[in-house]
Amino acid sequence: MQYKSQSVAKPYFIAAIGLFIGQILFGLVMGLQYVWGDFLFPAIPFNVARMVHTNLLIVWLLFGFMGAAYYLIPEEAERELESPALAMLMFWIFLVAGALTVLGYLLVPYAGLAKLTFNSLLPTMGREFLEQPTITKIGIVIVALSFLYNVGMTVLKGRKTVVNLVLMTGLVGLAVMFLFSFYNPDNLVKDKFYWWWVVHLWVEGVWELILGAILAYVLIKTTGVDREVVEKWLYVIIAMTLITGIIGTGHHYFWIGTPEYWQWFGSVFSALEPIPFFMMTVFAFNMVNKRRREHPNKAAVLWALGTGVMAFLGAGVWGFLHTLAPVNYYTHGTQITAAHAHMSFYGAYVMIVLTIISYAMPLLRGRAAANSNKAQVVEMWSFWLMTISIVFLTLFLTAAGILQVYLQRVADVPLPFMVVQDKIVLFYWLREIAGLVFFIGLMIYVWSFFVKGEETKTA
Amino acid sequence: MDDRTQLKLPGDLAMWIFIYAELLVFGIFFLGYAFTRAYHVELFNNGQATLNKELGALNTFVLITGSYCVVRAVAAIRQDHVNTCVHWLGAALFSGLIFLIVKVFEYKDKFAAGYDLDTNTFFMFYFSLTFFHFMHVILGMIILGFMLVKTRRGGYSALDHFGLESGASYWHMVDLVWVVLFPLLYVMK
Numbered sequence: 001m002q003y004k005s006q007s008v009a010k011p012y013f014i015a016a017i018g019l020f021i022g023q024i025l026f027g028l029v030m031g032l033q034y035v036w037g038d039f040l041f042p043a044i045p046f047n048v049a050r051m052v053h054t055n056l057l058i059v060w061l062l063f064g065f066m067g068a069a070y071y072l073i074p075e076e077a078e079r080e081l082e083s084p085a086l087a088m089l090m091f092w093i094f095l096v097a098g099a100l101t102v103l104g105y106l107l108v109p110y111a112g113l114a115k116l117t118f119n120s121l122l123p124t125m126g127r128e129f130l131e132q133p134t135i136t137k138i139g140i141v142i143v144a145l146s147f148l149y150n151v152g153m154t155v156l157k158g159r160k161t162v163v164n165l166v167l168m169t170g171l172v173g174l175a176v177m178f179l180f181s182f183y184n185p186d187n188l189v190k191d192k193f194y195w196w197w198v199v200h201l202w203v204e205g206v207w208e209l210i211l212g213a214i215l216a217y218v219l220i221k222t223t224g225v226d227r228e229v230v231e232k233w234l235y236v237i238i239a240m241t242l243i244t245g246i247i248g249t250g251h252h253y254f255w256i257g258t259p260e261y262w263q264w265f266g267s268v269f270s271a272l273e274p275i276p277f278f279m280m281t282v283f284a285f286n287m288v289n290k291r292r293r294e295h296p297n298k299a300a301v302l303w304a305l306g307t308g309v310m311a312f313l314g315a316g317v318w319g320f321l322h323t324l325a326p327v328n329y330y331t332h333g334t335q336i337t338a339a340h341a342h343m344s345f346y347g348a349y350v351m352i353v354l355t356i357i358s359y360a361m362p363l364l365r366g367r368a369a370a371n372s373n374k375a376q377v378v379e380m381w382s383f384w385l386m387t388i389s390i391v392f393l394t395l396f397l398t399a400a401g402i403l404q405v406y407l408q409r410v411a412d413v414p415l416p417f418m419v420v421q422d423k424i425v426l427f428y429w430l431r432e433i434a435g436l437v438f439f440i441g442l443m444i445y446v447w448s449f450f451v452k453g454e455e456t457k458t459a
Numbered sequence: 460m461d462d463r464t465q466l467k468l469p470g471d472l473a474m475w476i477f478i479y480a481e482l483l484v485f486g487i488f489f490l491g492y493a494f495t496r497a498y499h500v501e502l503f504n505n506g507q508a509t510l511n512k513e514l515g516a517l518n519t520f521v522l523i524t525g526s527y528c529v530v531r532a533v534a535a536i537r538q539d540h541v542n543t544c545v546h547w548l549g550a551a552l553f554s555g556l557i558f559l560i561v562k563v564f565e566y567k568d569k570f571a572a573g574y575d576l577d578t579n580t581f582f583m584f585y586f587s588l589t590f591f592h593f594m595h596v597i598l599g600m601i602i603l604g605f606m607l608v609k610t611r612r613g614g615y616s617a618l619d620h621f622g623l624e625s626g627a628s629y630w631h632m633v634d635l636v637w638v639v640l641f642p643l644l645y646v647m648k
Contacts, residue, residue: 232471233473235473236476236477239477239480240477243481243484259576259577260583261576261587264491264583268487268488272484275480
């Protein structure tokens, strides 16, 4: 750690991991509710568990992105963070607001929560992933603005590198697109249309810039490859991301009441979305192969390579699987979507946050370069357990999805939804087992932070 | 200069990746157009009959001229003729401007006649393909403009004109796409 203020990243990373655990626990609850309908009913109904599962994911990834920015931006800008105190204040505001929101979901019926938080003054609640009470959304905007001010000033006054400019572009984009969560038109088509401006343009747009920047940073640090080479890759990757991702939003506009040309725009552009992800994989492996030093933090390099591969598989391949309009006509809203969602979120965003944590946390905890060999071995075990289990989870959901599509939508005598759900229950059980293994992997990951041992020497 | 340096890629590899990505997008649209046309021959023939082939041909000529200017610009900088290079870049930029003006007139005609993206599948292709290309002409012009300013400031020379080659390659791509697009949309039946 070169700058003292980088240490504000530490609480962000710890909070991220804490919320990650919560997310997986609620995932396990939901997974069980798929096969055991009244499990924990009425305490935690399925819709509440789902809301907590998805919202916690978003919030912990945001904690991770902010931690990553607070860690890498001072180092890239070669100066201390504008205001570490502001960063800490925002940390507590964000954490408390997040905790209160989740408690609200769990303790108050959703309609009651809407009333309690004066949703009627500026109605924004009730939409998937954007369920947060309006006041929480306003809080998120305040936190985001303070955060952008803090890192933005650091970049402006400091050295401007491609990595921190791409990261800043991604973060500003993240904040700007979130503003569409306040736009809630009565017209259902318009509502959905702009809802995707938050959801899609986050995960298939600006978040990819954040991913690219963090990946580039960790690769520069661990491989010692020339910055110029890494930057060129980054340019091409983000150009491809934006070319394909922005109009690729159209793949959500096939059946919501928008004009027919979206079927063409959406299909063609989103079909190319795997390209930037593939380039990221090639990029990561290329840089590691051309490395000029042996960085002692092998675990971080493993996470970085894993991000490339799993993001390509989960976001690229599994996304392509159902992105063409004629295919999506059958697969829309089935378990195929769930399969894609799990592997893409894990492969792209979970793994990039764990990559930067893996790289930065040892330094934040005062190690010279990396954790002890013993701790790294434990961490790598958790890498493989989580990664392999998410692959299985995805395969089981894909199998469930294919069966579901066939029985419910393609077969000569299509069956009703609930009848089909009964027939694919085996895959839901298998998915739950994969989820349990994932949770074990996560516990081992947490454990790896407490493994002592001799620190490996800097190469 | 030996033969091997003659054979090296003009411009940056990153630019070429970008160019191929662009060609891929257009290529997929061209294929989509071809297959859809096969299903709706009459609809497409009727649509094509409304297009102004003369203006399309004029624009083809304009873009090819623009590409020629860019070739001359690169040739000039290789001889260290900075001023000549600036002039040729300016001429290329001018050709882009003419293209845009002609195209705007064409669009105006079509909109006045009541055609838009929603009219039918043919016009969906006509407007999206030509508009995507239109945007690329603008991007190409931005690149040309940037290079013109840099050349003027002495940013390129016979020894170092890598960036100029990259930009020139991009402009040729914009031209190439139109050379395929024009016969496909306007002429071929």
